[in-house]
Amino acid sequence: MRVTHRVSTLLVSLTLAACTYLAPAVPWTGTTVAVTTTTSPFSATSSPCAPTFVRHALTHTTMLPLPVQLFASNGSGVAAGDVNNDGLTDLVFANLAGDTTLAMNQGDFRFDEITLGLPYTRAISIVDVDGDGHLDITATHRGAGMSMLHNMGQSPPQFTRVPITLDQSRTYSMLWHDFNGDGRLDVVTGSYDADIQRGGGLSLFDHQNGGVFVHTQNKNGTFKSLRLTDRANALAIAAIDIDGDGHDDIVVGNDFDMRDEVWLARQNTWLAVQPFRSTPHSTMSYDVGDINRDGQPDLYAADMNPYNTDVATMAAWLPVTSNMPQLHPNDDPQLMENSLLQRTTDERWQSYGRELAADATGWSWSTRLGDLDNDGYTDIYAVNGMIAQELFPYLPNHELVEENQALRFDGTRYAPMPAWGLNDTASGRGMVLSDFNNDGRLDIAINNLQSASVVYENRTCSGDALAVTLRQPGPNPNAVGAQLRLVNADYTQWQHIAVTRGYLSGNAPSAHFGLGNTPPTTLEIRWPDGALSTIPNPGTQQLLTVTRSTP
Amino acid sequence: MTSATFAATPQRSTSSLWALLRPAHPWLAFAITASALLIGVVGRQIGLPMWQAALPGAGIFGVAVIARWSMDRAKFGSLCALVVALVSFQGGHGIEHIMQWLQYHAFGYTLRASTGLISAADTELVHFVWNWGVLLVMIRLYILGMRNPWAYVMLFWSTAHTLEHTYLFVRHLQVLAQLQSWDQMSVTAQGLPGILGRDGWLARSPVTAGTWICTIPGLTTATRLDVHFWWNVGETLLMMIAATTHISRQRLHTTQ
Numbered sequence: 001m002r003v004t005h006r007v008s009t010l011l012v013s014l015t016l017a018a019c020t021y022l023a024p025a026v027p028w029t030g031t032t033v034a035v036t037t038t039t040s041p042f043s044a045t046s047s048p049c050a051p052t053f054v055r056h057a058l059t060h061t062t063m064l065p066l067p068v069q070l071f072a073s074n075g076s077g078v079a080a081g082d083v084n085n086d087g088l089t090d091l092v093f094a095n096l097a098g099d100t101t102l103a104m105n106q107g108d109f110r111f112d113e114i115t116l117g118l119p120y121t122r123a124i125s126i127v128d129v130d131g132d133g134h135l136d137i138t139a140t141h142r143g144a145g146m147s148m149l150h151n152m153g154q155s156p157p158q159f160t161r162v163p164i165t166l167d168q169s170r171t172y173s174m175l176w177h178d179f180n181g182d183g184r185l186d187v188v189t190g191s192y193d194a195d196i197q198r199g200g201g202l203s204l205f206d207h208q209n210g211g212v213f214v215h216t217q218n219k220n221g222t223f224k225s226l227r228l229t230d231r232a233n234a235l236a237i238a239a240i241d242i243d244g245d246g247h248d249d250i251v252v253g254n255d256f257d258m259r260d261e262v263w264l265a266r267q268n269t270w271l272a273v274q275p276f277r278s279t280p281h282s283t284m285s286y287d288v289g290d291i292n293r294d295g296q297p298d299l300y301a302a303d304m305n306p307y308n309t310d311v312a313t314m315a316a317w318l319p320v321t322s323n324m325p326q327l328h329p330n331d332d333p334q335l336m337e338n339s340l341l342q343r344t345t346d347e348r349w350q351s352y353g354r355e356l357a358a359d360a361t362g363w364s365w366s367t368r369l370g371d372l373d374n375d376g377y378t379d380i381y382a383v384n385g386m387i388a389q390e391l392f393p394y395l396p397n398h399e400l401v402e403e404n405q406a407l408r409f410d411g412t413r414y415a416p417m418p419a420w421g422l423n424d425t426a427s428g429r430g431m432v433l434s435d436f437n438n439d440g441r442l443d444i445a446i447n448n449l450q451s452a453s454v455v456y457e458n459r460t461c462s463g464d465a466l467a468v469t470l471r472q473p474g475p476n477p478n479a480v481g482a483q484l485r486l487v488n489a490d491y492t493q494w495q496h497i498a499v500t501r502g503y504l505s506g507n508a509p510s511a512h513f514g515l516g517n518t519p520p521t522t523l524e525i526r527w528p529d530g531a532l533s534t535i536p537n538p539g540t541q542q543l544l545t546v547t548r549s550t551p
Numbered sequence: 552m553t554s555a556t557f558a559a560t561p562q563r564s565t566s567s568l569w570a571l572l573r574p575a576h577p578w579l580a581f582a583i584t585a586s587a588l589l590i591g592v593v594g595r596q597i598g599l600p601m602w603q604a605a606l607p608g609a610g611i612f613g614v615a616v617i618a619r620w621s622m623d624r625a626k627f628g629s630l631c632a633l634v635v636a637l638v639s640f641q642g643g644h645g646i647e648h649i650m651q652w653l654q655y656h657a658f659g660y661t662l663r664a665s666t667g668l669i670s671a672a673d674t675e676l677v678h679f680v681w682n683w684g685v686l687l688v689m690i691r692l693y694i695l696g697m698r699n700p701w702a703y704v705m706l707f708w709s710t711a712h713t714l715e716h717t718y719l720f721v722r723h724l725q726v727l728a729q730l731q732s733w734d735q736m737s738v739t740a741q742g743l744p745g746i747l748g749r750d751g752w753l754a755r756s757p758v759t760a761g762t763w764i765c766t767i768p769g770l771t772t773a774t775r776l777d778v779h780f781w782w783n784v785g786e787t788l789l790m791m792i793a794a795t796t797h798i799s800r801q802r803l804h805t806t807q
Contacts (some may be wrong), residue, residue: 088792163729309744309750309752309755311722311726312729314726315729315740316728317734317737322663326664354766355761355765355766360755394730394733394734394735412761413761413762414761415760432791526702
């Protein structure tokens, strides 16, 4: 009898453990604010659609002296944004080895490239820091802090370098966001201690400045800094509502065996928690999107994990992986694979990366979520590869050559899409998805290491789409941090207005919804301060600009 | 070789597997084991590596065991001696895997450090040779007459296990050859994923990617250490059940 009881208890426990469901989306509540809308139809494309992307090479090259050394090989990011307000999204390519390049979009995938006098840049974001209506350029630098090029609002655009004084002098990654809903943009910065140590060890000075900081912008444009931790190998930072309370929290992805960290937004403070059942081992990149169309965000975290396991690939990786540190397994959630994390009913986050076949994209760097074929499902694009004399002395040019991975989602699983022609073997680092010709399809820009940057024009024969930009009064005019839910008869899609996505890369402050052939019935907007707006029948095949009239 | 050999001696019962496995002279067995251990400890104290320290003791122990099995073979026949030897060897091998499992799950070792008691023996070659050896002995037992449902299950299990190690060994050699072509002589290419388990062929094959197959708990999600722990626990248990069933049937057969 006792044995029977024990067995039945064990079975019940195992059943309960297995029955962890995804948490449902929390309905938005808050004050409703009035908005006005304007629409602009997508431009008609001159080229016929085809099942592929078309490659356009740029001049900018992040070229390091040979042989490429470790951590210099981490490369630089790329950011998208309309710096001259001409309606075309421009690009800024960071450059670890030289000057940063502004690529002004002239239409038809022609870019005029000019250098900005901003050398040795790592992360890059195009963001209106001071709220004057013109997008500024902010960057982190190797071995230094953050800098900003203030957009003077002239045509052609002129920039002046202005100081950003933060209580952290060694920033690697950054994330701009309005965390407290006060209408001013804050910034989270993270250090990369491994690089600092390689450059001579962490001095007392570095110890006082390393780690992760939240810098809250004051009314006078200065920043008040709060240190969340004193150590980090922060390759990626994301803002996402982890606990479903309506406030975006901070997630920091650390390289190597240093665990990823999460801080929940609380009244005037931040609470460190560990909600992830598993994470990547070396988190390289974050992106936030809605994979399962349940109207709430999911977190995609990229790692180094070979996408095939043939003999040559295993042999190429083995000398590196066999020297990686391993932690005690019982309390370590880190697995060497991409995580596709979704919130479950027990307030934890479970990875479904392997179930959806999204767990391996090679030695991944910037990895982005986006509906590349406008079928209503969120696809994945990952750039990858590695060059380092110390890691791969046995490979030609010390380079692990991999094909960038385009994974198409059909609602059940991800599948590689070589037909799209995105499987470039250049060593990609920063990458951004954006619509460069306003045709409603997401194009791609990549900042490669040791080879020219490229822009991929999306010519796929796709479904409908809706692009949304937000305008609000005050110093955060692009409503960075706002969330959107696009509702139709069958499902709800979630997007947010984010200017930092992927690895060291910046995103244009707009949202793109692929629709397939299902028109949306409602667009719900949650503004950064928590106010709500609802737009019925937002339409398709157009850019919808929503302007909030009152603060 | 006949089945009657199991009941041939009046001095020692063959009514169970344990009767065959237990020491004929417990105190002598204790003395041999203790002296083997003592020599090993002294060897370690004077700075010998583990395998060198263990070698004399293993020799003493091995001579005693072989002497015992020789006597058993003379008394009970080849099948009996082979069963006892197989269960003993596989039991010892199983202890290595249990130790690895404990090191990883209970003692907090990393996967890389969880190599059992004799870490030098935790190589693809050893596992490959061992499993083929076990399978061949099982086939020999089958030919000699050990045939019962558990023996068939055991044979199937052991064949599958051996196939996995064959796959592992072939991959090991291929990867090693590739590494050597790059002058990467210090990388051992041990511990690669096999057919089952996390990152194994079943979990990472393009055919199964994204299907329920690649997330079957344990089968396509467990670490290699766990996968081979269960392979060996299963094999040892099946071996003991098959042997016990065979022995009890033979006793029944000969007493009727």
